[in-house]
Amino acid sequence: xxxxxxxxxxxxxxxxxxxxxxxxxxxxxxxxxxxxxxxxxxxxxxxxxxxxxxxxxxxxxxxxxxxxxxxxxxxxxxxxxxxxxxxxxxxxxxxxxxxxxxxxxxxxxxxxxxxxxxxxxxxxxxxxxxxxxxxxxxxxxxxxxxxxxxxxxxxxxxxxxxxxxxxxxxxxxxxxxxxxxxxxxxxxxxxxxxxxxxxxxxxxxxxxxxxxxxxxxxxxxxxxxxxxxxxxxxxxxxxxxxxxxxxxxxxxxxxxxxxxxxxxxxxxxxxxx
Amino acid sequence: xxxxxxxxxxxxxxxxxxxxxxxxxxxxxxxxxxxxxxxxxxxxxxxxxxxxxxxxxxxxxxxxxxxxxxxxxxxxxxxxxxxxxxxxxxxxxxxxxxxxxxxxxxxxxxxxxxxxxxxxxxxxxxxxxxxxxxxxxxxxxxxxxxxxxxxxxxxxxxxxxxxxxxxxxxxxxxxxxxxxxxxxxxxxxxxxxxxxxxxxxxxxxxxxxxxxxxxxxxxxxxxxxxxxxxxxxxxxxxxxxxxxxxxxxxxxxxxxxxxxxxxxxxxxxxxxxxxxxxxxxxxxxxxxxxxxxxxxxxxxxxxxxxxxxxxxxxxx
Numbered sequence: 001x002x003x004x005x006x007x008x009x010x011x012x013x014x015x016x017x018x019x020x021x022x023x024x025x026x027x028x029x030x031x032x033x034x035x036x037x038x039x040x041x042x043x044x045x046x047x048x049x050x051x052x053x054x055x056x057x058x059x060x061x062x063x064x065x066x067x068x069x070x071x072x073x074x075x076x077x078x079x080x081x082x083x084x085x086x087x088x089x090x091x092x093x094x095x096x097x098x099x100x101x102x103x104x105x106x107x108x109x110x111x112x113x114x115x116x117x118x119x120x121x122x123x124x125x126x127x128x129x130x131x132x133x134x135x136x137x138x139x140x141x142x143x144x145x146x147x148x149x150x151x152x153x154x155x156x157x158x159x160x161x162x163x164x165x166x167x168x169x170x171x172x173x174x175x176x177x178x179x180x181x182x183x184x185x186x187x188x189x190x191x192x193x194x195x196x197x198x199x200x201x202x203x204x205x206x207x208x209x210x211x212x213x214x215x216x217x218x219x220x221x222x223x224x225x226x227x228x229x230x231x232x233x234x235x236x237x238x239x240x241x242x243x244x245x246x247x248x249x250x251x252x253x254x255x256x257x258x259x260x261x262x263x264x265x266x267x268x269x270x271x272x273x
Numbered sequence: 274x275x276x277x278x279x280x281x282x283x284x285x286x287x288x289x290x291x292x293x294x295x296x297x298x299x300x301x302x303x304x305x306x307x308x309x310x311x312x313x314x315x316x317x318x319x320x321x322x323x324x325x326x327x328x329x330x331x332x333x334x335x336x337x338x339x340x341x342x343x344x345x346x347x348x349x350x351x352x353x354x355x356x357x358x359x360x361x362x363x364x365x366x367x368x369x370x371x372x373x374x375x376x377x378x379x380x381x382x383x384x385x386x387x388x389x390x391x392x393x394x395x396x397x398x399x400x401x402x403x404x405x406x407x408x409x410x411x412x413x414x415x416x417x418x419x420x421x422x423x424x425x426x427x428x429x430x431x432x433x434x435x436x437x438x439x440x441x442x443x444x445x446x447x448x449x450x451x452x453x454x455x456x457x458x459x460x461x462x463x464x465x466x467x468x469x470x471x472x473x474x475x476x477x478x479x480x481x482x483x484x485x486x487x488x489x490x491x492x493x494x495x496x497x498x499x500x501x502x503x504x505x506x507x508x509x510x511x512x513x514x515x516x517x518x519x520x521x522x523x524x525x526x527x528x529x530x531x532x533x534x535x536x537x538x539x540x541x542x543x544x545x546x547x548x549x550x551x552x553x554x555x556x557x558x559x560x561x562x563x564x565x566x567x568x569x570x571x572x573x574x575x576x577x578x579x580x581x582x583x584x585x586x587x588x589x
Contacts, residue, residue: 008392008394008456010394014396014397015400017389017400018399018400018404019403021404021461022406023429024407024418024429025406025407028418029430039427040427043432043545044427044429046429047357060500075317086315090311090315093308093312097308097311097312098304099304099307100301100305101305102312105320106362111324112320112323112327114567116521116566117565118522118543118563118566119330119560119563119564120322120327121327121546121550121551122333122556122560122563123326123330125550126340127326127552136389146318147318176307176311183362205410205412207528212551226413226414226529227528227529237421240421243322244414244417247413247414248409248411248414251409252409255403258400259405262409263405263469265468266465266466266469267469
């Protein structure tokens with residue numbers, strides 16, 4: 001073994017890289033507290049003279065950002081809850097219950113992963129229009145009620161569990177649903193957490209579905225709201241950055257708090273997805 | 274509860290069947306109904322929101338339709354038109370350039386970052402957090418932030434160039450540079466994902482393997498080339514496929530930075546589909562272009578998987 005050096009040369013690579021990745025986010029937060037004249041100064045400054053709240057004030061009064069925030073929270077909450085219930089049920093079904101057509105159904109689900117969203121955009125819009133959910137929040141959450149990835153994740157997890165516990169519960173007279181709820185689900189907490197993180201990220205950050213199906217600005221999600229606000233306020237940088245902060249801060253805080261869970265989710269997406 | 278209806282073993286069993294067989298058949302029916310009660314809702318949603326519309330999109334792609342007037346059947350004409358459409362040729366070219374820049378860059382950078390983050394040095398937790406955090410920012414927010422950072426008048430990018438004594442650039446407002454800048458922004462948002470995957474793969478490499486090579490006198494570089502790199506092959510195949518799909522379907526970022534401009538220089542195929550379908554209401558032609566993209570993605574993915582299987586690495 002080599003002796004550990006007090007200063008590793010890898011710092012010379014990692015320090016600039018870390019700054020490149022994190023500085024734009026820092027600048028986003030700092031700029032949201034600047035006044036327009038401060039932003040337009042030459043040469044540009046990074047630190048605001050004091051915490052100016054004009055950007056936030058204008059954003060709150062001139063746009064419906066709080067409403068959009070509420071919409072996004074609702075959409076994400078429904079998406080996560082529905083994913084946890086439906087995907088864990090389906091994952092258990094495909095992993096443990098041998099039923100007619102399960103192979104074919106699972107194959108169909110896996111095959112959908114390859115279909116690009118742009119192909120689905122047009123017919124899905126038409127489906128939503130016929131179902132009468134265009135311009136409602138349902139258009140934002142219906143695509144996230146369940147996903148092939150979620151089913152696959154839960155199935156893989158249940159396959160990795162030992163069967164003996166479930167068989168013991170069965171012998172004690174538990175039905176399939178009771179066994180699932182009382183015995184299997186409590187063991188599945190790590191997989192459920194991964195699933196929740198995945199669904200939260202995807203539904204919170206989704207732009208395309210709500211963009212296509214929602215034009216009423218009281219039904220916008222945060223992402224659509226940001227994009228439309230950007231279209232009208234091309235130069236109001238403090239307001240735009242304030243909007244960005246409001247839209248990304250919840251996820252960034254969640255990431256900082258539960259970093260291990262997030263990284264486990266990214267790893268699973270990559271290695272098994 | 275949804276599965277209570279499964280508890281009727283008598284349903285569908287004729288009277289003449291002997292009791293033992295009836296019981297068996299009843300159990301099978303019950304098992305099937307229970308299974309479908311568990312898997313049915315999610316399966317229905319996923320298949321109903323992807324396979325079904327995908328098939329429907331094919332029928333739409335064979336029509337001329339603005340979404341309001343009745344659609345007229347035009348057979349394969351939409352597909353023939355793709356070949357003669359200069360807008361499509363430009364969009365395809367931009368998509369290919371973007372993919373050709375983005376995929377190798379994200380693999381090399383992701384691998385390099387993962388190797389660096391795998392070292393046990395001080396501040397490593399801080400570095401990891403910094404490098405992974407952009408991944409959770411939405412593409413929409415990233416796009417808005419990037420249009421500020423790369424703003425020609427008061428953006429940080431030009432300020433950095435000025436401090437280095439280099440001339441200011443137009444970035445997203447220049448038809449020559451915009452696509453490259455979009456690629457850089459996409460890398461900023463997505464490279465963390467590649468790095469996480471490579472990091473997990475690096476940590477899975479048995480330590481004895483590396484130590485054995487070192488004992489045999491291999492230098493750091495040779496260990497990397499002959500021991501570590503081959504172990505990363507399956508992950509690299511996966512990352513290549515995944516990032517190719519990401520690059521070819523890049524939409525949100527383009528929507529919030531350039532909206533296809535300037536002078537259509539960042540108009541990619543997916544952005545073209547969006548414009549055709551939702552801005553110029555040419556649903557049939559839009560669906561045909563989307564189908565072509567699907568076919569191309571599929572072909573590329575299958576080729577890569579087939580090739581990597583033949584070479585003996587199991588990524589899928």
